[in-house]
Amino acid sequence: MPTELTPTPTMAMKFLKKTRSSAGSPIVGSPVLVAQDDATSQNKVLRVDNMNQAVVTMQYDVRGLVPSVAEGISKELKEVKERSTEGESNRSYDKVLFCNIGNPQSVGQKPISFFREVIALTDCPWLLDDPRTPELFARDAIERARELRGYMSGGTGCYSHSMGVASIRERVAEFIEHRDGYPSDPNSIFLTNGASAAIQMVLTALISGPQDGILIPIPQYPIYSALIALLRGERIGYELVEEKGWCLDMEGMKRSVDQARADGIVPKGLVVINPGNPVGSVLSYEDLTQLVIFCKKEGLMLMADEVYQENIYCDKPFHSLKKVVRDLGPDFNDFELVSFHSTSKGMIGECGRRGGYMEMVGVCPGVQSHVLKLASSQLCSNLNGQLMVDLMLNEPHAGEESYEKFKGEKDSIYNALLRKSKMVHRKLNSIPGVSCQEVEGAMYAFPKIELPAAAVEAAEEAGQEADTFYALSLLEETGLCVVPGNGFGQKEGTYHIRLTFLPDEEELTRALDRFEAHHHAFVAEFS
């Protein structure tokens, strides 16, 4: 029997339309992401009621309800298109614009040719010595592929060491040393299937029981809340200060940690995301320094999510927490820090590669070797992703054959992101009832939306969070898919949405125009 995996978007939409047409206002129903067990389920071995309840309660909204409904609409539009003349869609748009996820190449960003050439050649090593190869591949790509092949005795088809190929870890360490001006040890670096796998390993090691708490920002990227729920730990939120560009609030953080302790929770770790996801901020050196001092004082292991370190659109530079810790001098030599990086973001945007790494500094050797054992049980991360990490950190140099082309491709991606970060910020702030902090980094705007009281009530009636209600209506009316703020966490009584600015500029401009029109209509409807 085919199981329904997505919330039968047509069903959700039908309900949306039905209630709207009957009530005259867009009262969205309660389409659920999670299919329910049915009558036949009661005789099953494994049911929702007796499965791991931590899996049941965990939430992950970046691919949650709104994107699932969007997938359904997208499918519906494609089917209409395929039947072509037979019948037009009754929607005012002909495709869904997916701004829910930082997946650059899915919305048109081109891969960087040099990286792909090298990757292809490492998979076909016999081409390295074929005299015809330079007709199709740049000579420095051939050289680079030869060099990378030399790192892997058996090529890309082998399991590597569970931490990753040793030579690639050495090059990651060199990159970190060069970036920060402080030593980095290849034996403290793990190559992983994206940053997500690394985050899961560290949290798995860290959370020893239900009393253990992890401080995470509000708002945060939901892998943290999802994994803390899965691991049955405690989430301790600390609010970022929206009106000051989402900066840190050290006093608030102190209150959070004190309150958690008063509640019997043992705070063990703190997550910081810089540049910020979903908020698009770049934290100042001063904020980061205060954060490290706070973690040391409170006895917290610091987890630094720095996957957007190349995505900076303001004049504040990115400071790695590794550097900040080392700048603090010998008193912080033992400070426990784990930093994450990924091939999915930056200008490279190679999400499908699932490449990433983490650096563990100051971590007990025993703990680290148990983390290695965790990695070993999954054998290793994929080699293609490992190689992409190497390439991301070792770009072609001036004078090499691929350099000009590479630079052109990379600059063009960066410049477009830069322009769009400004454009999105300007446009959103021009809409009454919408306010957005400067987009300083990452790939997202996280505007605050003022919702009329009647809309909040209507959402409540429909059993939905008000911003989910808003995002579903936006999707339905404009084809723009965003993630509601409640998927990330937000200050009580405020409503936000997260949208990426990855689509091409014209398309994004048109989408924001539709957003503006819809916002006016929505507010009018509920006022």
Next chain:
Amino acid sequence: MPTELTPTPTMAMKFLKKTRSSAGSPIVGSPVLVAQDDATSQNKVLRVDNMNQAVVTMQYDVRGLVPSVAEGISKELKEVKERSTEGESNRSYDKVLFCNIGNPQSVGQKPISFFREVIALTDCPWLLDDPRTPELFARDAIERARELRGYMSGGTGCYSHSMGVASIRERVAEFIEHRDGYPSDPNSIFLTNGASAAIQMVLTALISGPQDGILIPIPQYPIYSALIALLRGERIGYELVEEKGWCLDMEGMKRSVDQARADGIVPKGLVVINPGNPVGSVLSYEDLTQLVIFCKKEGLMLMADEVYQENIYCDKPFHSLKKVVRDLGPDFNDFELVSFHSTSKGMIGECGRRGGYMEMVGVCPGVQSHVLKLASSQLCSNLNGQLMVDLMLNEPHAGEESYEKFKGEKDSIYNALLRKSKMVHRKLNSIPGVSCQEVEGAMYAFPKIELPAAAVEAAEEAGQEADTFYALSLLEETGLCVVPGNGFGQKEGTYHIRLTFLPDEEELTRALDRFEAHHHAFVAEFS
């Protein structure tokens, strides 16, 4: 501070030598895989004593002590070689032969060209329309790459759906239908980072608390015991019958499940590995049928590890459990089965790709959608691995340009494995005190080794399992790296080792000769 990740092999070896030279017999010390926390650790936030104890207690020996010591020796030998004339190694071998892990390409197996050509072209889509491409790539590889590109709107650089690319899941379903003669639903298939990631997702969903038990074979592949420990469930062993070619013992299985219930455990799932790892068996249709009936009667979800389904070296065919279940007719329509497959084994041996899939049949829709949420939190499996799954299941056809070459490569791999499976079996059984069941499938021999009582005592004195003691001595003296049977589980009082027969035939023959000589010497020493 550089942390020691491997058990400082030189240290372990030094200890081995020292005790041997002083006592006259090879009393191996207790080198430990896991580095211990040191004096500075007591001030750390995260220590071995306060980290997740499930991580501390889990074991995974395929990459455990013996392989780690082997890595150290390997490094030592390479260093000696690099210093060349300066000093010869005082070992009787010049390289370590890694027979601890099913990693074919690491010991010389060549990748299948067609698959690699297609993979490379999907990463460089601009080559598809370049008129010079057919000089370097087969035309059917170009066509295939074009077809695969069509499956992925944004190419290999995008996150896919969390279950994997829809069209690839459709082709997996077609493969299963063709193999079994029964329908398969693409919406019940998840593409995963190797089978390991799939196994982890299913066990995570299944184990709801410390009372939940999973039946696993003795011996088993240690990812099962490792993950059950990590998830704090209960392991319920069922013994395979060694003297009958490692077949199932249904009465013993019944006793295991009854005993577990008597102990307050709730048996929820059963794992079967067919063809067998580490035992190299192929289960009969009758055994598999009895197993399904048993699971239904006892209310157990069945997990079928079928990653070696192509590795058959006997006249018994492989029967998928999906087919066995469907053959049982309508009474078994609701039977809950999850089957795993991988790109790492078969003749393809693409371990570094981390490609795999699972098919869930009869599983509650609610449960499946929660598993999808688990997958979503890691976004998706790597696209390269997903494509390799598609290729593995869709080989070139007779008449296509690549067919002859492909067939030659695949047959040559298969024929070598076939010969080696016979040769290893024959050779091992020719050694007094060593007995090995027929190697019917997979990539391993799992011989029983009779150890002299004095050796067992010496091992005990050294705080080691006797087969670990034996395997370390074998490694030290011959350079052959195997995994001791205790890493997989074995009947009490018996000792085994698992060795792959993946290295090339000459090398393997020489290694087995060294094995024989060492076995005689070892027995003589302890008799």
